[in-house]
Amino acid sequence: MIKVVLKGHDFKYEVGELIKVFGLFKEICFKEDKDIIDKNGFLLINEVLRKHDEYTVITMLFENNNLLSEDKRAFKITKHNDLDERKNLKKKIKISIFDVLIKISKSNIPWGILTGIRPTKIVHELLDKKYSIDKINTFLKDEYRISDEKIKLLTQVAICEGKYIYPIDEELVSLYISIPFCPTRCVYCSFPSNPLKKGSDKSDQYLLHLKQEIVKTGQLLKVHGKKLESIYIGGGTPTTLTSTQLDMLINFTLKAFNISRLKEFTVEAGRPDTIDRDKLTTLKLNGVDRISINPQTMNKETLKLIGRQHSPEDIEKAFYTAKEIGFKTINMDIILGLPKEGLREVRNTLEAIKKLDPENLTVHTLAVKRSSKLNQDIEDFEMAKEALAKDMLALTRGYANEMEIHPYYMYRQKYMVGNLENVGYSKKGHECIYNMQIMEEKQSIIALGAGAISKIAFPKENRLERVPNVKNLDEYIKRVDEMVERKRKYFR
Numbered sequence: 001m002i003k004v005v006l007k008g009h010d011f012k013y014e015v016g017e018l019i020k021v022f023g024l025f026k027e028i029c030f031k032e033d034k035d036i037i038d039k040n041g042f043l044l045i046n047e048v049l050r051k052h053d054e055y056t057v058i059t060m061l062f063e064n065n066n067l068l069s070e071d072k073r074a075f076k077i078t079k080h081n082d083l084d085e086r087k088n089l090k091k092k093i094k095i096s097i098f099d100v101l102i103k104i105s106k107s108n109i110p111w112g113i114l115t116g117i118r119p120t121k122i123v124h125e126l127l128d129k130k131y132s133i134d135k136i137n138t139f140l141k142d143e144y145r146i147s148d149e150k151i152k153l154l155t156q157v158a159i160c161e162g163k164y165i166y167p168i169d170e171e172l173v174s175l176y177i178s179i180p181f182c183p184t185r186c187v188y189c190s191f192p193s194n195p196l197k198k199g200s201d202k203s204d205q206y207l208l209h210l211k212q213e214i215v216k217t218g219q220l221l222k223v224h225g226k227k228l229e230s231i232y233i234g235g236g237t238p239t240t241l242t243s244t245q246l247d248m249l250i251n252f253t254l255k256a257f258n259i260s261r262l263k264e265f266t267v268e269a270g271r272p273d274t275i276d277r278d279k280l281t282t283l284k285l286n287g288v289d290r291i292s293i294n295p296q297t298m299n300k301e302t303l304k305l306i307g308r309q310h311s312p313e314d315i316e317k318a319f320y321t322a323k324e325i326g327f328k329t330i331n332m333d334i335i336l337g338l339p340k341e342g343l344r345e346v347r348n349t350l351e352a353i354k355k356l357d358p359e360n361l362t363v364h365t366l367a368v369k370r371s372s373k374l375n376q377d378i379e380d381f382e383m384a385k386e387a388l389a390k391d392m393l394a395l396t397r398g399y400a401n402e403m404e405i406h407p408y409y410m411y412r413q414k415y416m417v418g419n420l421e422n423v424g425y426s427k428k429g430h431e432c433i434y435n436m437q438i439m440e441e442k443q444s445i446i447a448l449g450a451g452a453i454s455k456i457a458f459p460k461e462n463r464l465e466r467v468p469n470v471k472n473l474d475e476y477i478k479r480v481d482e483m484v485e486r487k488r489k490y491f492r
């Protein structure tokens with residue numbers, strides 16, 4: 001446990017999140033100065049003093065009343081507005097605490113003081129300001145304490161994304177459609193997915209209401225001169241639907257929107273136990289050019305453990321069928337840090353994927369989300385530790401090099417094993433536009449269906465509005481008109 005005293009500011013949440021990243025203490029206990037009577041154990045004191053426009057931040061770390069390390073920094077804040085001032089001050093406080101804690105940390109902290117989800121945004125801002133790559137490197141090191149390896153990843157991704165995102169064209173939007181059904185629920189799942197059981201299949205009813213949302217939103221976008229750049233049907237597992245249902249869904253979607261500038265159409269065919277030649281042919285004939293077949297692992301035992309009802313051979317079969325049918329881009333998702341998996345298992349998965357040679361590979365580091373079964377039964381699972389997760393990530397980088405795929409988008413999540421990142425790799429020319437747009441938040445994502453969250457972008461104001469649909473399937477069916485009205489508000 002560590003006791004923490006903060007003086008002269010209220011960044012308690014941010015300080016707590018940063019201390020957690022170090023993984024040094026089981027508990028973080030914020031105290032008032034006057035309440036520190038017992039000086040045993042670890043104590044961190046962080047204080048901000050202000051004199052006119054000059055600040056001094058002091059951090060001290062004690063163990064059993066002995067000073068272990070300290071940091072003191074004075075600086076002036078150029079004040080453009082109050083928000084800038086707070087942001088800068090918060091950054092300096094975090095750096096000061098980081099520099100103190102890193103001295104007693106056994107591992108390096110590759111993402112430094114960054115705890116946000118979209119670190120590439122910072123690089124885009126710097127590129128906008130015409131910073132050179134060298135200047136960006138120095139800035140990320142000095143201001144965020146990011147490691148060289150992660151800086152390289154960030155700049156590589158941001159430069160690649162820049163070619164697709166800029167210049168911003170406000171006529172274009174992306175469309176996301178949620179199909180919240182899966183054959184069974186994976187243990188790590190936190191998505192609004194409903195196991196599709198025989199006898200209680202609500203898919204027809206759902207599609208009927210989804211059609212209403214699609215048609216009305218299509219009209220709304222057409223009136224406002226918006227055209228689709230990309231379509232992404234995800235979930236859940238959309239290929240849980242029958243071939244006839246998929247055919248209908250895609251047909252009325254393509255009719256409802258202006259698709260004269262459509263560049264990409266993805267359908268997640270995530271689980272091989274939901275794919276057959278008939279469904280894949282239907283997708284291809286309807287213009288789908290990118291599908292995702294997601295093994296997560298190629299180890300039979302792990303597949304069983306995480307709640308999947310298919311074998312690695314089923315994955316290979318589905319992949320080769322999709323290849324034969326002729327999809328331009330096939331993505332495969334894998335997860336590092338799955339229960340009972342070590343480097344040997346990850347290597348086995350990567351070897352199998354290398355043989356398949358997909359155009360995209362998305363590497364997730366396991367995030368144990370609160371709503372997942374994994375979180376509820378965590379004691380029953382053997383999980384990878386931080387150092388192992390780092391080695392796994394390094395192994396995937398090596399394989400990506402061999403497979404000649406490069407990182408083109410990335411993001412971080414809360415509760416990730418080892419506090420690392422998710423990276424999408426791609427062969428040149430196969431980068432997924434939708435993935436890049438949703439990460440950088442410069443384009444509106446219009447999201448339809450239960451649990452879908454639209455993100456309406458106002459790039460001139462550097463602003464984004466999140467417009468969520470209800471998650472529950474029955475609620476969605478009852479309130480579909482309301483979901484359209486929620487979006488309409490932002491187009492007035």
Ligand code: SF4
Nearest residue numbers: 182185186189193236
């Ligand atoms: S396939 Fe994806 S959405 Fe479906 S249960 Fe597994 S993790 Fe959840």
